[in-house]
Amino acid sequence: MRAATWNVNSLNARLPRVLEFLRQHEPDVLLMQETKCEPQAFPSDALAEAGYHAAHHSAGRWAGVAIAVPLDVELPDVALGLPGEPAPEEARWIEAGVGPLRVVSVYVPNGRAVDSPTFRDKLAFLEAMRERVRELSSGSLLVAGDMNVCATDLDVYDPAAFAGSTHVTKDERECFGAVVDAGMVDAFRYLHPEEPGFTWWDYRQGHFHRKLGLRIDYLLLSQALSGTLRSCGIDRNYRKGQKPSDHAPLLAELELTA
Numbered sequence: 595m596r597a598a599t600w601n602v603n604s605l606n607a608r609l610p611r612v613l614e615f616l617r618q619h620e621p622d623v624l625l626m627q628e629t630k631c632e633p634q635a636f637p638s639d640a641l642a643e644a645g646y647h648a649a650h651h652s653a654g655r656w657a658g659v660a661i662a663v664p665l666d667v668e669l670p671d672v673a674l675g676l677p678g679e680p681a682p683e684e685a686r687w688i689e690a691g692v693g694p695l696r697v698v699s700v701y702v703p704n705g706r707a708v709d710s711p712t713f714r715d716k717l718a719f720l721e722a723m724r725e726r727v728r729e730l731s732s733g734s735l736l737v738a739g740d741m742n743v744c745a746t747d748l749d750v751y752d753p754a755a756f757a758g759s760t761h762v763t764k765d766e767r768e769c770f771g772a773v774v775d776a777g778m779v780d781a782f783r784y785l786h787p788e789e790p791g792f793t794w795w796d797y798r799q800g801h802f803h804r805k806l807g808l809r810i811d812y813l814l815l816s817q818a819l820s821g822t823l824r825s826c827g828i829d830r831n832y833r834k835g836q837k838p839s840d841h842a843p844l845l846a847e848l849e850l851t852a
Contacts, residue, residue: 595622595693595850599738599813600832600843601701601794605629605660608839609637611832615843616644619829622663623692625699627740629658636660651675653685659699659739661690676700678722680715687723694850695819696730700739705760713760716742720769724776727814731777735816740794740841742810743770745780748790749809761810778814781826781846793828794841802833813846822848 598621602608605626616624624646629636633652641648641662649672650660663669669690676687686701700723705716720743727737743766747753756762774780782791792807801807815823826846833842 595695595848596845597621597623597625597697597736597738597813597848598843598845599625599627599699599811601627601740601811601839601841603628603630603839603841605658606631606635606637608837609640611835611837611839613640613644615829615832616641616646616662619845621845622667623697623736624662625697625738626660626662627658627699627701629660630655631658649688649690651685651688653683657684657686657701659686659688659701661688661692661697661699663692667692676719676722676726678718678725680718680722686719692736695734695736698735698737698739700737700741702740702742704742705766708758708760708763716760717765717769720766720773724769724773727773727778728776731816732818733816734818735778736813736819737778738811738813738844740810741770741812743767744808744810745770745774745783745812748788749792751790751792751806751808761808774814777816779817779820779823781813781815781820781823782809782828782844784820784823785826791828792842793844795833797840811841811844813844815846815848819848822850824849 648662703716705713793811795802
């Protein structure tokens with residue numbers, strides 16, 4: 595199974611690149627975040643022409659998450675929203691069955707400024723996420739998306755420059771670490787323990803070309819799935835070209851038995 599996660603930063607604005615990605619990589623499941631479209635504006639027809647259909651949790655011009663699979667693959671047991679999340683209307687969590695797996699696409703709140711109400715909501719979201727992951731992680735679970743946390747200093751191009759900012763605080767790292775400790779494996783870090791693996795670069799000041807990035811997108815596997823992991827990498831080409839997202843997609847290969 596080829597699984598991919600990508601914060602597309604507006605699905606309709608990025609649709610040509612998403613369709614290009616589907617043609618090139620032919621993922622068995624693509625998890626998208628920041629789709630940023632009204633439910634009726636979700637591009638189901640364009641995805642169908644590319645051979646895919648999707649379950650989506652759409653709430654307008656902010657956030658939004660989706661799970662896309664080939665047309666011949668069912669998406670049973672779709673669940674929208676994370677139990678206990680502080681702002682369900684923001685559409686940040688979607689679950690569905692994909693073959694033998696329970697699959698989740700998640701967009702964790704940014705947090706904006708430390709000690710702000712939005713930062714406290716971010717921590718509350720991560721705590722709710724930990725509880726849901728703990729419920730599901732005894733099975734074959736894949737949780738992927740934009741976590742808006744740099745788990746360690748290796749995931750930040752310049753830790754000193756981010757001191758006192760969101761994404762790197764002790765509280766965020768502890769909350770995200772608790773999610774992983776609830777029975778999950780960080781797929782990229784499992785295979786690449788010393789590689790930064792940046793997935794996000796600021797649009798400004800040539801950060802991408804200067805390699806000034808952050809690793810904030812993750813693909814987490816339950817312990818039951820970790821032994822099936824064969825590869826995990828980042829396709830930086832989708833951070834280049836016309837109308838790129840500020841995130842690059844993360845892909846993993848799983849060797850699942852029938």
